[in-house]
Amino acid sequence: MTTTAFTDIAWLTTHDPAHALPAGVDAAASGVGRHGAEVSRGLADAWLVVDSGRVAAVGTGSTPPTDQRVSLGGRSVLPGFVDSHTHMVFAGDRSAEFTARMAGQPYAAGGIATTIGATRSAMDEDLRAALAGRVAEARAAGITTLEIKSGYAATPEGESRLLRLAREVTPHTTYLGAHVVPPEHAADPAGYVSLVTGEMLDACAPLSGSVDVFCEEGAFDADQSREVLRAGMAKGLAGRVHANQLGEGPGVRLAVELGCASADHCTYLAGEDVEALAGASTVATLLPATDFSTRQAYPDGRRLVDAGATVALATNCNPGSSYTTSMSFVIALAVRDCHLTLPEAVWSATAGGARSLGVDDVGHLRVGARADMVVLDAPSPDHLAYRPGVPLIAATVVGGDVVAGDVGAGPLG
Numbered sequence: 447m448t449t450t451a452f453t454d455i456a457w458l459t460t461h462d463p464a465h466a467l468p469a470g471v472d473a474a475a476s477g478v479g480r481h482g483a484e485v486s487r488g489l490a491d492a493w494l495v496v497d498s499g500r501v502a503a504v505g506t507g508s509t510p511p512t513d514q515r516v517s518l519g520g521r522s523v524l525p526g527f528v529d530s531h532t533h534m535v536f537a538g539d540r541s542a543e544f545t546a547r548m549a550g551q552p553y554a555a556g557g558i559a560t561t562i563g564a565t566r567s568a569m570d571e572d573l574r575a576a577l578a579g580r581v582a583e584a585r586a587a588g589i590t591t592l593e594i595k596s597g598y599a600a601t602p603e604g605e606s607r608l609l610r611l612a613r614e615v616t617p618h619t620t621y622l623g624a625h626v627v628p629p630e631h632a633a634d635p636a637g638y639v640s641l642v643t644g645e646m647l648d649a650c651a652p653l654s655g656s657v658d659v660f661c662e663e664g665a666f667d668a669d670q671s672r673e674v675l676r677a678g679m680a681k682g683l684a685g686r687v688h689a690n691q692l693g694e695g696p697g698v699r700l701a702v703e704l705g706c707a708s709a710d711h712c713t714y715l716a717g718e719d720v721e722a723l724a725g726a727s728t729v730a731t732l733l734p735a736t737d738f739s740t741r742q743a744y745p746d747g748r749r750l751v752d753a754g755a756t757v758a759l760a761t762n763c764n765p766g767s768s769y770t771t772s773m774s775f776v777i778a779l780a781v782r783d784c785h786l787t788l789p790e791a792v793w794s795a796t797a798g799g800a801r802s803l804g805v806d807d808v809g810h811l812r813v814g815a816r817a818d819m820v821v822l823d824a825p826s827p828d829h830l831a832y833r834p835g836v837p838l839i840a841a842t843v844v845g846g847d848v849v850a851g852d853v854g855a856g857p858l859g
């Protein structure tokens with residue numbers, strides 16, 4: 447097996463508690479330490495050795511002998527982004543909805559039915575090609591681990607088709623039959639919930655690692671959501687909830703009550719929601735690109751971290767409320783508008799996402815981790831928010847292989 451040393455790394459974010467904070471970062475003032483001892487720790491002027499797709503060693507000073515050496519010329523390296531919430535398998539375009547929102551229309555759950563219509567009538571090859579394009583875009587944006595939900599078919603055959611397509615590109619698939627009640631079941635929502643917890647679940651559970659429900663006015667209420675989650679979790683799936691996206695409601699508390707892996711959105715939280723998340727194993731996943739695209743208030747990430755909640759960041763890539771694959775954009779919003787510190791935002795976009803997905807060998811670059819990395823065309827990850835909108839991802843590395851960009855580019859411009 448070939449060993450490769452990546453050298454000349456200005457700052458290597460490892461999230462190893464034994465390593466240092468970046469120069470100039472004061473633990474108390476930056477929020478580091480409140481979110482976890484490993485947040486943003488790393489090494490200056492570092493190297494990293496990859497063997498068989500895993501991090502074999504990290505350090506400073508002279509590089510150990512390896513088969514290959516790749517100089518990163520003063521760039522910084524961080525763990526690959528872990529995007530723990532996307533709806534990437536769909537057909538159709540809803541840009542007109544976005545345009546209308548920017549002219550004053552509110553976002554409503556009902557738009558999902560538009561995508562259900564387009565997705566149901568799309569051929570497998572078309573869905574597969576569109577998905578491949580989005581995955582390539584995500585890779586170029588530094589995403590190395592990706593969750594994908596179903597949710598745009600709302601029939602047993604349709605939802606299982608979307609999960610099969612998603613499984614072609616990621617092992618992290620989520621059954622979201624309870625996205626919205628489709629038009630043909632509008633007169634009998636209870637009947638639709640029975641379908642979701644019965645025949646549809648039977649078809650989809652073998653293709654999924656998680657079950658999700660949109661617990662919101664216009665989608666599913668607390669009792670319906672509980673039924674969906676309990677049925678899925680009884681089949682061994684991890685629970686996830688689209689919670690408190692459009693207003694305060696029962697979603698977050700339900701997620702904590704049932705021991706779900708994540709409560710996603712968390713935009714409108716009452717004090718009791720924050721208390722429930724503080725200390726719970728349920729990860730609070732913020733999706734601020736959604737709040738940008740729906741022109742809503744942003745979630746208060748600071749309040750969650752200070753209360754002791756574990757916070758993840760994800761893109762929520764979908765055609766209705768957040769059509770982006772840019773984790774850099776999400777980090778910039780989380781820092782500016784959700785009031786996370788930069789080290790915390792980087793942790794949440796990497797290790798936080800890994801916590802949500804229940805995987806422990808990604809989201810950090812400690813020895814033994816999968817060698818999934820973002821090579822940043824900047825001397826530190828702070829530039830992700832400091833230089834918003836600038837394409838700073840020089841290369842994305844998965845299991846030691848470059849899957850997007852170019853690691854061998856010359857020195858920083």
Ligand code: NIG
Nearest residue numbers: 557558660688764765766767
């Ligand atoms: O997370 N809220 C539910 N699902 C998506 C939106 C899907 C859509 O509008 O098509 C979300 O924002």
